[in-house]
Every structure is written in structure tokens, then in C-alpha cells.
Amino acid sequence: MKLHFIFFLSIFPLIYCLGEDQPDRIPEGYSVRTIDTPPGVFLGIGGMEFSPDGTLFVCTREGEVWKYSLNDGKWFLFADGLHEALGIWIDQNNGEIYVIHRPEITKLIDSDGDGRADLYKTVNAGWGVTDNYHEYAFGLVRDRKGNFYGTLNTSLSWPGWARSKKWDIGRVWTKEYEDTEGKMGRAAKYRGWGFQVTPKGEFIPFASGMRSPAGIGINKNDELFFTDNQGDWEGTSSLHHIVKGRFHGHPSSLMDHPDFKGKDLNAIPIEDYDQLRKRPAVWIPHGELANSPGEPTFDYTAGKFGPFTGQMFIGDQSRSNIMRVSLDKVGGEYQGVIFDFINRLQTGCIRQVFAPDGSMWVGQTGRGWGSAGGKEFGLQQVSWDGNTIPFSMLDLKLTRKGFQITFTKPVDRKLAEDLNNYNLERWGYHYHPKYGSPKTDLKKEKPSKVEISSDGLKVTIETTLETKRVYRFNLEAISAKDGSKMSNTRAWYTLNRLKD
Amino acid sequence: MRLFTEYLLLVSLIKKKFPMKYFTSFILILFFSIVRFATAEKPDHEIVIGTRHGQLRFSPEVFAVKPDTQVKLILDNSDEMIHNLVLAKGSSKEIERLSNLALKLGEKGMEMGFVPEDPSIIAAIGLVQPGKKASVHFVAPLKIGDYPFVCTFPGHSLTMRGVMKVVDDPSSVNLAEIKIASIGTTPKNGVLDVGENARVVRVHISGVDSGRSIAVGLPGGFNYLFDADKLMVRMGWTGSFLNVSRDRRSRGGGPCSILGTKFEVGSSEFPLRVGNANKFPIVRFNGYSRLGNPEFKYEIDGVKVSQTTTGSMNGRGLTYGFKVMNATTDLYFLIKPEGMRVSTTAGEWEPVSGYVRIPASESSNFFISVEQI
Numbered sequence: 034m035k036l037h038f039i040f041f042l043s044i045f046p047l048i049y050c051l052g053e054d055q056p057d058r059i060p061e062g063y064s065v066r067t068i069d070t071p072p073g074v075f076l077g078i079g080g081m082e083f084s085p086d087g088t089l090f091v092c093t094r095e096g097e098v099w100k101y102s103l104n105d106g107k108w109f110l111f112a113d114g115l116h117e118a119l120g121i122w123i124d125q126n127n128g129e130i131y132v133i134h135r136p137e138i139t140k141l142i143d144s145d146g147d148g149r150a151d152l153y154k155t156v157n158a159g160w161g162v163t164d165n166y167h168e169y170a171f172g173l174v175r176d177r178k179g180n181f182y183g184t185l186n187t188s189l190s191w192p193g194w195a196r197s198k199k200w201d202i203g204r205v206w207t208k209e210y211e212d213t214e215g216k217m218g219r220a221a222k223y224r225g226w227g228f229q230v231t232p233k234g235e236f237i238p239f240a241s242g243m244r245s246p247a248g249i250g251i252n253k254n255d256e257l258f259f260t261d262n263q264g265d266w267e268g269t270s271s272l273h274h275i276v277k278g279r280f281h282g283h284p285s286s287l288m289d290h291p292d293f294k295g296k297d298l299n300a301i302p303i304e305d306y307d308q309l310r311k312r313p314a315v316w317i318p319h320g321e322l323a324n325s326p327g328e329p330t331f332d333y334t335a336g337k338f339g340p341f342t343g344q345m346f347i348g349d350q351s352r353s354n355i356m357r358v359s360l361d362k363v364g365g366e367y368q369g370v371i372f373d374f375i376n377r378l379q380t381g382c383i384r385q386v387f388a389p390d391g392s393m394w395v396g397q398t399g400r401g402w403g404s405a406g407g408k409e410f411g412l413q414q415v416s417w418d419g420n421t422i423p424f425s426m427l428d429l430k431l432t433r434k435g436f437q438i439t440f441t442k443p444v445d446r447k448l449a450e451d452l453n454n455y456n457l458e459r460w461g462y463h464y465h466p467k468y469g470s471p472k473t474d475l476k477k478e479k480p481s482k483v484e485i486s487s488d489g490l491k492v493t494i495e496t497t498l499e500t501k502r503v504y505r506f507n508l509e510a511i512s513a514k515d516g517s518k519m520s521n522t523r524a525w526y527t528l529n530r531l532k533d
Numbered sequence: 534m535r536l537f538t539e540y541l542l543l544v545s546l547i548k549k550k551f552p553m554k555y556f557t558s559f560i561l562i563l564f565f566s567i568v569r570f571a572t573a574e575k576p577d578h579e580i581v582i583g584t585r586h587g588q589l590r591f592s593p594e595v596f597a598v599k600p601d602t603q604v605k606l607i608l609d610n611s612d613e614m615i616h617n618l619v620l621a622k623g624s625s626k627e628i629e630r631l632s633n634l635a636l637k638l639g640e641k642g643m644e645m646g647f648v649p650e651d652p653s654i655i656a657a658i659g660l661v662q663p664g665k666k667a668s669v670h671f672v673a674p675l676k677i678g679d680y681p682f683v684c685t686f687p688g689h690s691l692t693m694r695g696v697m698k699v700v701d702d703p704s705s706v707n708l709a710e711i712k713i714a715s716i717g718t719t720p721k722n723g724v725l726d727v728g729e730n731a732r733v734v735r736v737h738i739s740g741v742d743s744g745r746s747i748a749v750g751l752p753g754g755f756n757y758l759f760d761a762d763k764l765m766v767r768m769g770w771t772g773s774f775l776n777v778s779r780d781r782r783s784r785g786g787g788p789c790s791i792l793g794t795k796f797e798v799g800s801s802e803f804p805l806r807v808g809n810a811n812k813f814p815i816v817r818f819n820g821y822s823r824l825g826n827p828e829f830k831y832e833i834d835g836v837k838v839s840q841t842t843t844g845s846m847n848g849r850g851l852t853y854g855f856k857v858m859n860a861t862t863d864l865y866f867l868i869k870p871e872g873m874r875v876s877t878t879a880g881e882w883e884p885v886s887g888y889v890r891i892p893a894s895e896s897s898n899f900f901i902s903v904e905q906i
Contacts, residue, residue: 116735162744166786401784
């Protein structure tokens with residue numbers, strides 16, 4: 034067994050090195066360019082933002098902030114000595130620069146005008162942090178009222194890996210399960226929380242139940258979303274809609290919840306946590322789509338990045354792919370569909386930002402977590418040619434009796450009419466203290482009816498609907514009227530609520 | 534601030550009594566060098582090696598001589614720290630071994646100029662005070678090749694190294710192209726250097742239970758660890774700065790190690806207190822400035838404080854510089870008195886109580902020096 038594992042490890046880089054710099058799946062009309070990073074510098078990207086003058090700022094796991102000029106391709110070190118900087122936010126009016134790193138949110142000021150930060154001003158350090166290596170602080174977004182938001186990783190509760198003496202605090206397994214060591218805990222205050230920092234600098238614990246919330250995003254309406262990584266209490270990776278007061282499922286954070294003060298979290302039955310939690314808006318199936326999702330980024334390029342305006346893009350640190358999400362508000366709550374978009378870039382994708390020209394810049398890091406693609410870090414630019422419409426599922430929404438799929442181009446009616454061409458499956462996930470979950474209650478489904486709109490762009494199917502399930506479609510047999518094939522044929526819809 | 538540091542340096546130099554045992558060896562060395570110089574022919578090569586101010590580097594780091602020639606090597610120490618130079622046979626591993634031997638000399642180190650006795654040594658220049666020069670004559674080896682040199686003063690050997698190239702035609706060697714140690718932002722083998730400007734680096738340090746430690750490395754080889762949670766300097770060390778490899782490799786976040794020689798500073802949690810020495814204050818850390826010497830800014834019970842820290846010249850102490858805005862009551866700076874020598878420019882050091890009491894009227898700008906005895 035061990036030998037097999039070693040053999041696998043040794044051929045793993047080889048498998049992934051074969052494709053060089055180009056992804057193995059990308060929609061027609063899109064291309065990828067690899068950006069040269071500063072020579073001799075380890076640039077494990079943890080955050081990216083454009084300044085008002087169009088300069089790209091990149092903050093890194095190595096604690097540095099670099100400026101990249103798109104005009105001449107030159108790099109310049111702006112700040113250093115930060116502690117694993119995993120988010121940056123730049124004010125588009127005045128150019129003020131804020132980063133989030135393990136200990137705090139810091140405003141970086143270049144007061145003498147030499148192009149380099151010299152004042153490192155602490156904006157907020159309202160959360161607890163120990164020397165536990167897993168206590169990442171992720172961010173950074175700000176709403177129109179001037180509130181900052183970020184997410185705080187739980188502490189690793191695993192002797193030997195967590196150096197802190199406080200490694201076993203806040204580990205929750207409940208009475209029904211054996212206390213295994215592979216869990217997250219809470220070695221310091223507000224681990225596992227999403228927080229708000231008001232314009233006056235007040236720290237407000239905002240939402241709890243996060244495990245490894247590696248990315249936070251905000252839409253035009255100041256609605257907040259974060260992704261979480263599969264693990265204990267997280268059957269699979271997921272996307273959540275953050276609302277103040279919500280509990281997202283991982284109980285360690287409840288140690289800092291006023292309603293749970295002094296309570297034994299292990300004495301509370303799982304059913305109670307299950308009642309209390311807000312289910313993820315979108316499940317991101319582990320192993321087949323993503324293993325460690327990063328930042329959710331909305332496409333507000335008004336068509337400069339192709340036909341997906343208003344949708345969300347999420348990178349994955351492990352599979353080095355970019356996914357696309359279309360949210361569906363049903364009964365006042367978000368759920369929705371996730372598609373693969375670009376598969377296997379050069380290394381793990383954790384951050385995206387849209388440039389003024391509408392191209393998507395992908396910040397990458399692979400160090401220590403095993404990313405497909407094999408490189409340890411990198412920066413790539415994804416551009417749309419401005420012209421080619423790839424044949425793709427544009428959207429997939431719930432109807433009262435099934436689903437409606439919208440395509441970017443008219444479908445081949447004959448293929449779309451065939452009920453066998455949807456390969457529908459549905460399943461659930463356990464909610465338990467164990468690490469991850471297999472698919473539960475897996476069922477194959479054949480739509481009972483299909484209707485195609487007269488323009489050939491919409492297909493409505495009827496099928497059995499069951500809540501707390503993810504529905505997977507595989508449309509590889511369906512091509513466009515003009516004969517073109519889809520580059521990504523699968524879609525995963527998370528069904529939490531039915532339409533009235 | 535700079536003036537104050539120089540003043541401290543001057544005082545410490547004047548105060549330092551020159552022990553007789555040093556005097557005897559000094560005379561002996563002087564005697565032999567005169568004899569040597571008188572009998573030596575005019576050297577074939579005269580090489581001056583300088584020290585870069587505040588950088589713990591030699592300059593130049595490479596020189597070339599012909600085999601079997603007379604060499605006069607001069608160490609011109611323009612740095613503000615003491616240095617030596619040891620030239621040896623072998624690889625860079627050899628100079629690491631010699632540096633360790635020097636470290637093991639312990640108390641005898643100062644007396645022996647941190648030059649260990651070892652057959653691999655070709656020539657050595659003992660300790661050279663700041664602003665002074667010293668030289669050594671030797672015959673270059675017969676064998677063509679590279680010969681490393683190093684400063685074996687504790688904590689200096691990691692960056693203060695160079696190479697003597699023995700070649701038939703020294704003019705053919707392009708010295709500018711050879712780089713011995715490069716100062717960059719990306720650590721080499723995990724070692725983070727301090728260049729011409731101070732470095733301020735957030736880091737977990739082995740054995741320090743804090744998630745908000747900030748390591749500061751000043752040019753000149755003085756370093757300290759500031760804890761932004763407890764607003765205290767945890768420790769000081771001289772020599773090279775940090776090994777951050779455990780923070781930068783694999784998943785990272787690991788505890789890093791200080792390099793060089795550590796010393797204790799006797800500080801307690803929240804050492805600066807307002808009005809009452811026995812009460813934990815309500816604090817707020819506001820960040821730091823990197824314009825010049827790094828300056829930490831924080832609030833203690835609403836009183837604004839800025840703090841700089843510099844090293845003292847014997848390498849086992851530090852001097853705090855405090856600027857306090859609008860204090861209306863006395864301040865206290867807590868120091869654990871065991872093994873510490875304390876002096877202050879304001880108020881009194883009260884070792885029994887374990888604090889320096891600073892009257893509000895003198896608190897706008899004051900300095901406290903702490904030395905490990």
C-alpha cells in the first residue's frame with residue numbers, strides 16, 4: 034500500500050507536467066498567458082487588486098506586496114515582512130491600500146513617496162491568533178458603507194502539526210463519534226468566524242461555523258459569500274452566503290458565541306447543530322470539481338470577459354481549475370449551479386481579479402498543499418477574444434417541476450430532445466464530525482419530459498425533485514446546432530429549497 | 534537618536550578598562566609584527582578589505598593573488614561593530630567549522646580575538662575596533678584555488694565571508710562578477726539578511742508563545758523581537774538575523790529561529806504602565822513606522838506611546854527610546870531585575886520594585902538601557 038503511494042507520488046508531477054503551460058480544457062475563444070514573476074522571488078499569491086492607475090498589486094504568502102506594471106511588465110517591491118498576506122483591498126477613489134494577514138488588517142502607507150510603504154498602520158487586530166500554522170486570516174472585501182469583511186480559519190487541532198500548546202481547544206466531535214485527531218479547533222478567539230470591521234474600527238464577529246474559509250467575495254449589492262474546504266463537519270467543499278448571525282456548520286467557533294457560553298459543545302447532539310446551521314448555497318463536489326476552493330469573484334466586466342457577465346468565478350487551489358457559479362434565489366435564499374470553466378492551470382488558483390481591460394488575472398500558489406500543474410506559485414491571465422461565443426451551458430435554474438438550462442448557442446434539437454442525453458444523478462452528503470463525506474443516497478434519474486424553446490437556447494426538463502441534494506447533469510452527448518461541442522459538459526445544482 | 538547611540542558608544546569605550554593580560558599580548562604581537570615587518574620583503578600584493586557599514590559584509594568579498602607570493606592583507610573596519618578576519622584552506626564548510634570553534638572559545642574568545650587555533654588557518658587578523666585598521670603578512674599558498682575568509686566574531690560568519698583566489702594571473706579574474714552573499718528579499722537557504730535598511734518581519738519564533746511577534750533587524754547586526762500582543766521586547770540578539778525556512782517551506786507558518794547570539798532583556802508583559810505599576814493596562818497596538826529606525830506605536834490606557842529600540846555596544850543589551858504624548862500621571866517601566874543592569878535618562882530605576890518610575894513631567898522623551906550582566 035505504502036509502496037503504491039510512493040509510486041503515485043513520484044509519477045504525479047510527471048502526469049501534470051506533460052501539458053506545459055496550457056490548460057487541458059478551456060472554452061473556445063478563451064486563452065491563457067503566463068506572466069513572468071520577479072526573478073528569484075517566491076511569489077505565492079494570496080491576494081490581488083488593481084490600483085486606480087491600473088497597476089496590479091499582489092500580496093503573498095511570503096509576506097510581501099509587489100506592484101506589477103502592465104505597461105512595461107516590471108515588478109517593484111512595495112512592502113515586506115507581513116505574516117502570510119492572504120488578501121488585499123485598494124480604494125478605487127484614493128488608492129489607499131489595505132492587507133489582511135495572520136495578525137491583523139494593516140494599512141500600508143508610502144509617506145515619503147519613494148514607491149515603498151513605510152508606515153504599517155494597524156487597522157484592526159480584533160481576533161485571536163497563536164503560533165498554530167493553520168490560523169490563516171482571509172480577505173479582504175469592503176462594502177459601500179466602508180465595512181471591511183474577512184474570514185478566520187479554525188486552528189488545526191492535531192498534535193505534532195499544531196505547535197501551539199493550545200492545540201486541543203475547541204475540538205468538537207459530539208458523543209456519538211470517536212474523537213479522532215484529524216480535526217480543527219479553536220485555539221484563540223473568533224477562529225472559525227467571519228468578521229466585520231466598521232469604519233470606526235470596531236471588530237464585530239459576524240457569522241460563525243466556518244472551517245477553512247479560504248475566500249470571501251462581495252457582489253454589487255454588498256452581499257457576501259465565502260467558500261469553505263472539505264474536512265471535519267464539511268462533507269464536501271462549499272459556497273455560502275454570509276448574513277450576520279448565521280452559523281455555517283463547523284461547531285468549534287461556537288465557543289465564542291454568546292448563546293453557547295460555558296456549554297459543552299460535545300454534549301450537543303448533531304441534530305441540533307444541523308437545525309441551527311445554514312446549508313451551503315452551492316456544494317462543490319470534492320474530487321470531481323474542487324478540493325480547496327478560494328475566492329469567489331464576480332464578473333462585472335459588462336461582456337468584456339465573454340457571455341458570463343454577473344456570474345461568479347471561483348478558483349481551486351488543489352485542482353488548479355476555475356469554476357463558474359450562477360446563483361438562483363429560491364424562497365428568498367440563494368442556491369445555485371456550478372460549472373467547471375478552465376481545467377488545470379499551471380498551479381493552484383486561489384485569487385482572481387478582473388483587469389480594466391476585462392481579462393481575468395489568476396493568482397496562484399501550490400506550496401505545501403499539492404496542486405495540479407506542479408508549479409509552486411504563479412500568475413496567469415485569462416482573456417476572451419471579444420468575439421467567439423463558446424458553446425456552453427450559460428445557466429441552469431430550478432423550475433417548479435424540474436430545471437431549465439440556458440445555452441449560449443442554439444442546441445441540436447434532435448440531441449437535446451433525447452431524454453437519455455442528460456445523465457442526471459443526485460446525491461447528498463453526511464453532516465458529521467468525520468473528515469469529509471461520501472456521496473449518500475446516490476440515484477440516477479431520467480427526465481420525464483423535455484421542452485426546447487423555439488430559438489433553441491432554452492431546454493426545460495421535468496424530473497423528480499428532492500431537497501438537500503446536489504443534481505449533476507452530464508450533457509456530453511449534446512452539441513450545438515452548428516455542430517460545436519461543449520468544453521465543459523457537466524453542471525452541479527444544489528437543491529436546498531423547492532420553488533413554490 | 535543616532536547621536537544618543539554614538540554617545541553610548543563613546544562612553545562604553547572610555548569606560549572600558551584595558552586589562553593587563555591584553556596589554557602583554559598586545560606588546561608581544563606588536564613586537565613580533567615589527568620583527569616580521571622588518572624582515573619581510575616589500576609585499577607582492579597589498580590587499581585592503583573593508584567592512585560595509587551596518588551590513589555585516591566584507592568589501593570586497595573576493596581578491597586574487599599569485600601563488601607563493603608575499604601578501605599584506607589589511608582589514609579596514611569602517612563598521613560600528615568589532616570584526617576579525619580568518620583566512621583558511623578548504624571549502625565554505627571549513628569556515629563554518631572554524632566559526633563554531635571560535636564560538637566555543639567562550640570567555641577566552643575576546644582575548645584570542647575569536648581566532649581559534651587550527652592547522653587550516655593560513656592567516657588571521659584579530660579583533661579590530663570600529664574605525665581602526667590592522668594587517669597581517671603571509672605567503673600565498675602554492676596551490677592554485679579558492680581559499681575562504683570569514684569573520685569569526687560570534688554571529689557574523691553567516692554573511693561576513695569572502696574568497697581569496699590564488700591564480701597565475703590575478704588581473705584575469707573579473708572580481709565584479711563573483712557574488713559571495715547576496716542580499717535579497719527572498720531568503721537564501723531560509724536565511725533572511727538585513728541590508729542597508731532595517732528589516733521588520735512578522736514571524737513565529739521557536740519557544741515564543743505569541744501569534745503576533747515582530748522581528749526587527751537593524752543594520753549593524755543588532756536584532757530584537759517585539760511582541761505586539763504584550764507590547765514587550767521578548768529578547769535581543771546580535772549577529773545574523775533570522776532563519777525563516779520553516780515559515781516559507783511547505784505549508785509554512787512554522788516557528789523560525791533567530792541567528793546570532795541571544796541575550797535576555799528582563800522585560801515583563803505590558804512593561805510600560807500608566808499611573809499604577811501593578812495593573813494590566815488596556816492597550817491598543819497601532820503599527821509601526823519604517824522611516825529610519827523602526828518605531829512602534831501603541832496606546833496604554835489611552836496614552837500614546839512610540840518606541841524605538843537600539844543595541845548597546847557590548848552586544849548584550851539594548852536601549853529603549855520612548856516618546857509619550859500627554860501623560861498626566863507617572864509611568865512605570867517594568868524590568869525583571871535579576872542579572873540586569875539598568876540605567877535611565879528620566880526618573881529612577883528601583884530594582885527592589887522591578888521598575889523604572891518616570892515622572893509625567895519627564896515622560897515626553899526618555900531612554901532606558903538594559904544590559905545583561
